[in-house]
Amino acid sequence: MNEKYYNILLPVPTEGVYTYYSEGNLHAGERVIVPFGKRDMTGIVIGVTEKPDFECKEITMCYNESPLFSENYIKFLKNMSSYYTVPLGLVFHGVISEKILNVEIDNQDKIKSHPVKNITLTDEQQKISDSININSYSCHLIKGITGSGKTEIYQDVAKKIINAGKQVLYIVPEISLTPQLIERLAYRLGVEPSIYHYKLTDKLRKKHFIDFATGSSKFMLGARSALFVPAKDLGLIIVDEEHESSYKQDESPSYHLRDMAVMYANILNIPVILGSATPSVESIYNAECGKYILHTLKERPNHATLPQIEIIDMKNNNLIGSMIAEPIYDELSNIVKRNEQAIILLNRKGYSTYLYCQQCGAVATCLNCSVGLVSYKSKNKSVCRYCNTEYDNLTCSVCGSNVFKEYGYGTEKVEEFLENMFPDKVIRIDTESITSLKSLNKNLKRFENKEANILVGTQLIAKGLHFPEVTFVGVLGIDNLMALPDFRSMERVYQLLVQVSGRAGREHLSGKVYIQTMNPDAPVFSMLDSPDLDFYYWEIKRREITHYPPFTKLARLVFSYILQDECLFTAKITANTLKSLPNAEKLTIYGPKDAALAKLQNKYRYEILIKSESNTDLNKALIIAQQVFNKHKKGAMRLKIDKDPYFMM
Known part of the structure; x- marks a missing residue:
């Protein structure tokens, strides 16, 4: 027998690399079927290896195809595994589903072509496009105010790549995957795009994967x-x-899409373009350090004007309906009279934001989580926004009373109030009212067709939408976001406000943005209408003083278990071990302490934060933390290691 031994990567939440033998010649990246436990599983060959000193099983079947996965792709997964200190099998399991991995290659349908609709770039856009070398790695950060024409630059460079016979990968937030964007790209590039996201049917996702x-x-x-x-x-x-914070994966491997895109492009030696009206602090810092090339678009095409931004001091203004500052309400009235359109942004779903007992004043909280309940009038229920438990008949956990009073307001209540004031003029978009991309696109189309004058919604409506008739944006409840216990909270507030401001006055009409707040002197408000990097320089100084990224590497370890004392005990052992490491002076370790959400889904939660100026030292600490946890954990106790965390709750 002429047996050869191969390392096979399987999509399983373990190390994932197993040795099998075959009499055939296999190449890295080929798909094979191997016995694993009591079933067969599809994996990919990652290389030849020596005969091990244990008995191996034989590869059951080889797919009769050229390798789908290149050696550079495998290198990318290995680098990702190393950076996030996550087993390679867990990385593979987290990014490719087994259903997709098993897909058969049929005779592909010919991809539709489209007549190309040429676009003319401005001198500013053309200069940026021409500066991007399509033959080698470089990372280009395009900072352009909303409506400045970043998309036109993407399309121009993409067209050059496609004309050279290569492929283009264009990644957008899920919410931006609208039929309008798909159609626009198809006609500007001359090819039908393959669409890929988790809400597609299995059949379509498999087809586009193989194509x-x-x-x-x-x-x-x-x-x-x-x-x-x-x-x-x-x-x-x-x-x-x-x-976009949605580019950060919550479950392990907790990767950030942007950072992994840059890593992958570097491995492939190809250009990568990052674009935003409000680039992340980390990306601008990388540009300042010379890792990225920063380009700035300062004007909207056709000389469209920027909106006028006004801060409404809630301490000196009457509230209409106990929610909306009088100047905002007056503007909405004028919008409806002129048959123009407006957006009202409130980043809180539901009817009221919490309930308190009228007998003793205690706030109604979820029995499984340490958070207050949100009431939904449409459901006639109170709901936990973290575990989604619904409560029909509330009883106070302190005094037993069943009489509660609602406090605060969410998008449902704002919609109800505005609908009463302006009948048949209001549409609401949030994750409660929208259950699918289809229903989202239907409501967006209704607003685009001017079937309503006012669009109420959460931050979903701040992202990448284009409505030429929107002349006014009103922002409610921004103080809640500024108060979050997260070092990125001010950055998120700034990004959200700039993004939603960009929805107003995009074409021939001028726009206004009114923001109501109890804290009108907050520094972030004075920097909203500056096209320069004022906010970045203010924020980067804060980060440097407090030793937060990008000046340090950060990891968050969250321990969770149904028994509180045992959870805390394991977290303490882990923290004490880390504090006694030989390189402990290169680490700053906080905790363990209660997580911001101290109880979630009936599990108690404790966290440890680790800072280090050295990525190597941080990774060593994370590997040891996992080893200590594995040794001392009880039952279904869980440790989530989140490197470069984006959410501190």
């Missing part, structure tokens, strides 16, 4: 998961709205 992996499709438009679709000859990666 791009085999090179039949030259252009893929997708959400976060699209980065991990293998390509035949990838020539460009575009990440639009690179600042």
Whole structure:
């Protein structure tokens, strides 16, 4: 027998690399089927190895195809595993589903072509496009105010790549995957994009996966998961709205799409473009350090004017309906009279924001989580926004009373009030009213067709939407976001306000933005209408003083378990071990302490924060923390390691 031994990567939440033998010659990246436990599983060959000193099983079947996964793709997964200190199998398991991995390659349908609709770039846009070398790695950060024409630059560079016979991967936040964007890109690039996101049917997702992996499709438009679709000859990666927090994966591996896109492009030696009206602090810092090339677009095409921004001091203004400052209400009245359109942003769902007992004053909280309940009038229920438990008949956990009073307001209550004031003029968009991309697109189309004058919603409506008739934006409840216990809270407030401001006055009409707040002197408000980097320089100084990223590497360890004392005990052992390491002086360790959400889904939670100026020292600490946890954990106790965390709750 001429047996050869191969390392096979399987999509399992373990180390994931197992040795099998075959009499055939296999190449890295080929798909194979191997016995694993009591079933067969599809994996990919990652290399030849020596005969091990234990008995191996034989590869059951080899797919009769050219390797779908390149050696550079495998290198990318290995680098990702190393950076996040996560087993390679867990990385593979987290980015490629087993259903997709098993897909058969059929005769592909020919990808539709479209007549190309040429666009004329401004001198500013053309200069940026021409500066991007399509033949080698470089990372370009395009900072352009909303409506300044970043998309036109993406399309121009993408067209060059496609004309050179290579493929383009264009990644956008899930909410931006609208039919309008898909159609616009198809006609400007001359090819039908392959679409890839988790809400597609299995059949469509498999088809688009194979089309791009085999090179039949030259252009893929997708959400976060699209980065991990293998390509035949990838020539460009575009990440639009690179600042978006939704690009950070919550579950392990807790990767950030933007950072992994840059890593992958570097491995492939191809350009990557990051774009945003409000780039992340980390990305601008990387540009200042010379890692990225910063380009700035300062004007809207056709000389469209920027909106006028006004801060409404809630201490000196009457509230209409106990929610809306009088100047905002007056503007809405004028909008309806003129048959123009307005957006009202409130980043809180539901009817009221919490309930308190009229007998003793205690706030109604979820029995499973340490958070207050949100009431929903449409459901006639109170709901926990973290575990989604619904409560029909509330009883006070302190005094037993069942009489509660509602406090605060969410999008449902604002919609109800405005609908009473302006009948048949209001549409609401949030994750409660929108259950699918189809229903989202339906409501967006209604607003685009002017079936309503006022669009009420959460931050969903602040992202990448274009409505030419919107002349006014009103922002409610921004103080709640500023008060969050998170070092990125001010950055998120700034980004959200600039993004939603960009929805007003985009074409021939001038726009206004009114923001109501109890804290009108907050520094962030004075920097909203500055096209320069004023906010960045203010924020980066705060980060440097407090030793937060990008000046240090940060990791958050969250321990969770149904028994509080045992959870805290394990967290303490882990922290004490880390504090006694030989390189402990290179680490700053906080905790363990209660997590901001001290109880979630009936599990108690404690956290440890680790800062270090050295990525190597931080990774060593994370590996040891996992080892200590594995040794001392009880039952279903869980440790979540989040490197470069984006949420501190």
